[in-house]
Amino acid sequence: MPFDLATLDAPFAALKGYDWGADAAWLKTIDDAVVAAHGDAALGADLEQRLAAVLGAGTSRAAKEYACRKLMMIGTAASVPALAALLGDADNSHMARFALERIPAPEAAQALRDALGTVPPGLQIGMIESLGGRGDAASVPALARLLAGDPKLAAAAATALGHIHTPDALAALTAADPLAGSGVGRAVVDARLMTAEALLASGKRAEARSVYEALANAVQGKPGAKGVELAAARGLLACLDTLAAAS
Amino acid sequence: MAEHRQHESRGKTRRHFFKTTGATAAAAYAAPYILTSKALGDATTPPASDRIVMGGIGVGNQGKSDQGAFLGRPDVQYVAVCDVRKKWRDEGKERVDAKYGTKDCAAYVDFRELLARDDIDAVHIATPDHWHSVMTIAACQAGKDIYLQKPETLTLREGPLMIAAARRYGRVVSGGSQRVLGDYRSIVDPIWAGEIGHVTSIDISVGGPSMLCTLPAQPAPPDIDWDLWLGPAPWEPYNSGRCDGNFGTGGNSWRSYYDYSGGSLTDWGAHHFGGTIFAADLLDLQPTKVTFHPASADGKEAAYVSVAYPNGTEIFHNRPARLRPEPTLTFKDALRIVGDGKSRPAKPVPEYHGGETSIYGDFIACVKTRQRPFRDLEPAVNTMTAPHLIGIAYRLGRSLEWDRATQRFVADEQANRFLDRARREPWII
Amino acid sequence: MRIVLVCALLVLASAPRDRAIAQDAVGMILDLVGREDVDFRRLGLDGIRHGAKGEDATRRFAALLAERTPERQVELLHALADRGDPAAIPAVAALLSASREPAVRTAAIGVLGATGGGAEVAVLSESLAATDPERAAAKRALITLRGDDAVRTMIEVAKSGTPAVRPLAIDILAERRARAAVPLCATAAIDADAGVRRAAMRALGKLGGPDEVPAMVRGFLTAAPGAERNDAEKALIAVCTENPGKAQAAESFLAVFKAAGDADRESMLSPLGRIGGKGALAIVDELLADPAKRDFGIRVITRWPDATVADRLFELLAAAQTPAERDTLLAALIRIAPVPENKLNDKQKLELVQKILPLCQKDEERAKLVERVNAIRTVEVFRFVLPFLDDPKLAEPACKSVVELAHHQKLRDAHKDDFAKALDKVIATTKNPELVERATRYKEGKTWERK
Incomplete structure (x- = not known):
């Protein structure tokens, strides 16, 4: 039976005035509609439009948060502009990412990439987290540029590059100092190891081995680098074992 | 740094991981270690140099129990606690200081300060679930071994990332379900002895998934660092019912709510799923099919979900009683297990390492020997995959197919959105 | 440095040949376990545990045992145990035979337990006669040995081993839940050796079913009064109230009871009451109806496991013939009313408690009731x-x-x-x-x- 869109009017009207602690039994109607929208494009589009409308001015943080949770489930390129508009807002940036990170549309990734260059520094790490979480290869140049800057952003960018683990991501990580201070070196090493693991998992043994070797050679004999040497040796052993297993 | 860090002993790994990146912070935060007569050991207590140096992150409720278990061991030197609540932090420190008759136990609000200490070998973590992956991965990077309370993960994506970090740095990471081996022997022993054949179906009765928290704002008391309590979870206003409560899942407790927990399904579920998955020898597997069974048309029977494993075993969550087959084995009112009765070779039941009798002892034994603990992170993550899949099927109201190799749902883009959640800045894994 | 050396080896070997490549994984592990640095050595041990699969590799790792110090032998043995490959057995068995170091022997026994089968039972059984920790390690190893032939050989040890070893062998078979050992245990339940008898009854308590009840009753009656008899009773009750086939086992017990002579029946009154059930209640009725046997009936019904006999207890209490009988009956009611598994819901339990309270005449009786009630x-x-x-x-x-x-x-x-x-x-x-x-x-x- 087609979903009766009129039943959504009252809950959405209530949502616009919603705040934490208010009676929220009516949220269930929206919850159920969002689930019912699977395979019902018309309902999905209607809901998305209504939810995106909640993200505008005049609604509470709680209402926006709820809308973002639902857009995480059914959002498409259509709701990206409304979500993107919140990325620079300290109160709502995270919840906008909560949706955008999980929406597969390329427009969502583009919005995160765009915001990386415009949002205040405190929110940039969030963009980095989401781009890494998406494995967004197109963000590598922007992330690579961050490796040489503010240590917190550099460390986060290194982690994201490790999740992306494309050849250019690896190149950027390889150019960074694995023994840099303030947590950056640790993140760079971790990301290079992540990349090697991904290469090994996809059968690119020689490439993985190169990453481990390069890392071991870069830190060899340096004070405080034993953990890196051990991790690289462990990786090399995994490469050899994979070779053996494949034989 | 005191001389107790200078030499290798009893097989304990001496870590100087990433010293250039961590040493400055470590020096800044390290509490002075005074070599007391206790530190030199006696007939029953190994000298400090042979003890595992430990700290605890999250030391209220279950964390307090975990702390007590480690603190009571003569082969552990407990040096630091961390909690975002002053009350629990102070109490945790008091317990340590009372035990050793000193005032030396350091107390931290921020776990990163504790992890930066180079003298700490191992940590136990008993925070709400939304912190587990961030802290575990950070602890692995810092070269710590980890005893991590169950449920080990909040999302499906976290598990492989945590396992990879543990393996990458050669860390001993034990999950924290003390009940899996402790409580379920009455079903484990006959199954592993081959007495009921291959397990074909398991009915688990335990609560459902977590819910959205809509509690009103309250003024945050001064004794809690609310932003740090929330950490990677969405910002929401303080309410005692959001963060208090111990094991409740019916509201007014953090285990009730989606942002911090998978609900009873993953909390008590970690025990019941853990016990049966161990008993049925499914620890190396993950389910492949997730079947959503809708509620009856008259509404008298609620919806339920089952997961099927590639070896043919199916686990049913809260299947209506009238549909459950006659069990071959039961555990209280919670578990009903059916075997095919065919011949099956007996296998020895794994035990805790080092002749230890608790999961805490097992962890410490493995810290010394570098063996994988009884509830190693990998089987723990495999275990938790089942209730996580079930929870997502309940949320979506439909059946799903799970591809273990890619760690993704098959042909269900929307379900794949539930694999992980964006973490609030500045938290990243 | 060695990492670089290993990498170079890999480069040389990374051409086509599988065997050479596989050996390089082993080579790297051998190199690592030879290090003085504990962290790198541990990495090598981890490689032995989880990597470089194959019997050839196992043999090469095990060959290191002969040239290591005892401390290093122990860590190597632990790794080989976790590796679980029987190809290590010859080298490990040779070390066990040659070494007198307790830690080495214990660790070697652990490897045999993790990798061995029937062929290792003999050597491990010898260690059962040693002192701990070697004996404990041998016990654990015999529990973990794989295969039916291991069970068969162990049954022989349980039958004809030394008096010190036989009970241990039976305990091990029970721990393994080896049903093939049940006939042996049924016989051993009346063995002349008390240690063997006790082990056999323990084993039957775990593994026994209806078919074993007659033998268990014989074992119970053979058991010396005191701890042995109490343990035997617990085992018998477990079979009749917990194990698979418990209902049939309880029936079997009743049949044996009915067929027994008076002296044996008297001995069996306690388990009869603690097993409970309708058949036992009929016997209680018979006993109570006979003034000469009334005491026996009281003894049985006051041991009942649940509250199904509460009404009977009230009736008997009302008609108690002596103060001692009254005390016994009231104590039974106070015990039964709040226990978790007494077949009543919480409301019924409290009602029962409230019904008992006015019947308490002594403060200690009331005190016991007020304290026990918190179980609800x-x-x-x-x-x-x-x-x-x-x-x-x-x-x-x-x-x-x-x-x-x-x-x-x-x-x-x-x-x-x-x-x-x-x-x-x-x-x-x-x-x-x-x-x-x-x-x-x-x-x-x-x-x-x-x-």
Whole structure:
């Protein structure tokens, strides 16, 4: 039976005035509609439009948060502009990412990439987290540029590059100092190891081995680098074992 | 740094991981270690140099129990606690200081300060679930071994990332379900002895998934660092019912709510799923099919979900009683297990390492020997995959197919959105 | 440095050849386990545990044993045990034979247990006669050995080993849940050796079913009074009330009881009552109907496991013939009423308690009831207990019950104010410092761990 869109009017009207602690039994109607929208494009589009409308001015943080949770489930390129508009807002940036990170549309990734260059520094790490979480290869140049800057952003960018683990991501990580201070070196090493693991998992043994070797050679004999040497040796052993297993 | 860090002993790994990146912070935060007569050991207590140096992150409720278990061991030197609540932090420190008759136990609000200490070998973590992956991965990077309370993960994506970090740095990471081996022997022993054949179906009765928290704002008391309590979870206003409560899942407790927990399904579920998955020898597997069974048309029977494993075993969550087959084995009112009765070779039941009798002892034994603990992170993550899949099927109201190799749902883009959640800045894994 | 060296080796070998490549994985592990640095050595040991698969590799790792110090032998042995490859057995067995170092012997035994089968039973059984920790390691190893032939060989040891080893062998077979050992245990339950008998009854308590009940009764009757008899009774009761086929086992016990002579029957009264059930109740009726056997009937019914006989107990209490009989019957009611598995719901349990209370004539009886009632964890019980806080003779057990009920956070939190008041009263009343501490903690929302 087609979903009766009129039943959504009252809950959405209530949502616009919603705040934490208010009676929220009516949220269930929206919850159920969002689930019912699977395979019902018309309902999905209607809901998305209504939810995106909640993200505008005049609604509470709680209402926006709820809308973002639902857009995480059914959002498409259509709701990206409304979500993107919140990325620079300290109160709502995270919840906008909560949706955008999980929406597969390329427009969502583009919005995160765009915001990386415009949002205040405190929110940039969030963009980095989401781009890494998406494995967004197109963000590598922007992330690579961050490796040489503010240590917190550099460390986060290194982690994201490790999740992306494309050849250019690896190149950027390889150019960074694995023994840099303030947590950056640790993140760079971790990301290079992540990349090697991904290469090994996809059968690119020689490439993985190169990453481990390069890392071991870069830190060899340096004070405080034993953990890196051990991790690289462990990786090399995994490469050899994979070779053996494949034989 | 005191001389107790200078030499290798009893097989304990001496870590100087990433010293250039961590040493400055470590020096800044390290509490002075005074070599007391206790530190030199006696007939029953190994000298400090042979003890595992430990700290605890999250030391209220279950964390307090975990702390007590480690603190009571003569082969552990407990040096630091961390909690975002002053009350629990102070109490945790008091317990340590009372035990050793000193005032030396350091107390931290921020776990990163504790992890930066180079003298700490191992940590136990008993925070709400939304912190587990961030802290575990950070602890692995810092070269710590980890005893991590169950449920080990909040999302499906976290598990492989945590396992990879543990393996990458050669860390001993034990999950924290003390009940899996402790409580379920009455079903484990006959199954592993081959007495009921291959397990074909398991009915688990335990609560459902977590819910959205809509509690009103309250003024945050001064004794809690609310932003740090929330950490990677969405910002929401303080309410005692959001963060208090111990094991409740019916509201007014953090285990009730989606942002911090998978609900009873993953909390008590970690025990019941853990016990049966161990008993049925499914620890190396993950389910492949997730079947959503809708509620009856008259509404008298609620919806339920089952997961099927590639070896043919199916686990049913809260299947209506009238549909459950006659069990071959039961555990209280919670578990009903059916075997095919065919011949099956007996296998020895794994035990805790080092002749230890608790999961805490097992962890410490493995810290010394570098063996994988009884509830190693990998089987723990495999275990938790089942209730996580079930929870997502309940949320979506439909059946799903799970591809273990890619760690993704098959042909269900929307379900794949539930694999992980964006973490609030500045938290990243 | 060695890492670079290994990499170079890999480069040389990374051409086409599988065997050479595989050996390089082994080579790297061998290199690592030879290091002085504990962390790198551990990495090599991890490689032995989880990597470089194959028997050839295992043999190369095991060959290191001969050239290592005892300390290094132990860590290598632990790794080989976790590797679980039987190809290590010859080298490990040779080391076990040659070494007198307790730690080495214990670790070597662990490898044999993790990798061996029937062929290793003999050598491991020899270690059962040693002292701990070697004996404990051998016991564990014999539990973990794989294969039916291991069980068969162990049954032979249990049959014809030395008196010291036979009970251990039976315990091991029981721990393995080796059903093939059940006939042996049935015979051994009346063995001349008390240690063997006790082990056999323990084993039957775990593995036995209806078919074993007659042999178990023989074992129970053969057991020396005291600890052996008590343990035998527990094993028998487990088979008749817990194990698969428990209902048939209970019937089998009844049949054996009915066929037994008077002296044996008298000995069997205690398990008869503790197993309970309709058939046993019929026997109770017969016994009670015969004045000469009334005492026996009382003995049986007062051991009943559940509250299904509560009405009968009330009737008998009303007609008690001696003060001692009255005391016994009342004690049985007080015991049965609140126990978790007594087949009543919580409301019925409390009703039963309330019915028993006026029948208590002595303070100690009332005290026992007020204390035992906390096994029923409801707010109604909390309210039932509260008035006794003001009765000087019952205040202590009432305090204990309030505190025990408050221990359950859900119950306490659901009635926070009432519990707070009651706990205040406990703190002001009790002379037990532990109760004061617990009450104070619960009031503050803290937990308490049972010591």
